[in-house]
Amino acid sequence: MPSTLDFLSGTLTFTEPSGLDPVSGLIAAARTGRPAAGLFVRHAPWGRRYPVVPGAGFHVVVDGSCVLAAAHTDPIPLRTGDVLFLPRGADHDLADAADSPITETAHPGEPRIVTGPGDRCILLCGAYELDRGRTHPLLAGIPEFVHLPATPERHRALNATVELLLAEITERRPGADAAIPALLDTMLLHILRAWLAEQAAAGRPAGWAAAFADPVVSAALHAIHAAPARPWTVTALGACAGVSRATMARRFTATVGEPPLAYVARWRLLTAAGMLRESDATLTAVARAVGYTSEFAFAKAFKRAYGTAPGRYRRRGIDFAGQGPVG
Incomplete structure (x- = not known):
């Protein structure tokens, strides 16, 4: 139910969403496990290797500076307050200077503080477990x-989210174990929003940045995510944005990279995979929730996309890397 809140001389209106918006939805669909973060202090000279991880990660330079080095990428100087996001957890090195040797590899249980004679760098590092399937x-x-x-x-x-996260990690007040994962999820959302905003500000948005910047395509994406079970047609999606079928098909395909109904099919199976992993809903209930009229039709589509039957996917709980929905 919509509600209003009088604030000073104005009125703020809040409307309950009918479903996950596309950015929230993609995080919910891909995420597995709990995100984690920690503070690391190094004094120059230092160099750390970060092997590839099955998910996404980030670094925030809380104080000091360092340099990113990675294959096929020019070195990136990082300064206090900079955020570095790794959407696919690529392997990389961080060091106090470009010519410093790499002397350690990031791993669980490593020391959080390493002293030395040179300048100090404080890093906030985080990781998200994402299902590559x-x-x-x-x-x-x-x-x-x-x-x-x-x-x-x-x-x-x-x-602001970085500041709140730092406070929870350093002060460890009651409730921190609940607050930190929630703030990490919030931070991932704000990182994605910031990247999308940077693309729009550059005046040359491409791919998904262009999709969110296009009101026609954005309206279709929100509609699909809000009601994946609806028997969508390109005409119906066009009506959501107030454009013709031809216009919707052309603009959606040009920005998203696949036709509207191909994306509908992809999103239905992404949503179904999440339900299989994270709920006890029956296969029939999952099928109906994502728009399939029968369990058989759903199982056939799921196996074609993921390479395994939905029941087996659920029982084994396997991350079928590289076997996500094709389209």
Whole structure:
């Protein structure tokens, strides 16, 4: 139910959403397990290797500076307040300077603080477990390394989330175990929003950045995510945005990279895979929730996309890397 809140001389209106918006939906569909984060302190000279991980990750330079080095990428200097996002967990090195040797490899249980004679660098590092078998095309289309330079006047929500996360990690007040995962999820959302905003500000949005910037395509995406079970047609999606069938088909395909109904099929199976992993709903209930009229039709489509039957997918709980929906 909509509700209003009088605030000073104005009125703020809040409307309950009918479903997950596309950015929220992709995170919910791809995420497995709990995100994690920690603070690491190094004194120059230092160099750390970060092997590839099955998910996404980020670094925030809380204090000091460092340099990113990775294959096929020019070195990226990172300064206080900078955020570095790795949507596919690519292997990379961080060091105090470009010529510093790599002397350690990131691993569970490593020391959080290493002293030394040189300048100090404090890093906030985080990781998200993502099911590579359910990779959303938005994450697949983001560059391997996303550098968001510190700009206090921009990305204020991201900066505020970093401050809250730092406070929870360092102070460990009651409720921190609940607050930290929630803030990490919020941070991932704000990182994606910041990247989309950077693409729009550059005046050359492409791919999914262009899709969100296009009101016609954005309206269709929101409609699909809000009601995946609806028997969508291109005409119906066009009606949601107030355009013709031909216009919807052309603009959606040009920005998203696949026709509207191909994306509908992809999103239905991504949603179904999440339900199989995270709920006890019957196969019939899952099939109906994502728009299939029978369990048989759903099982056939799921196996074609994921390479295994939905019941077996659920029982084994396997991350079918590289076997997400095709389209």
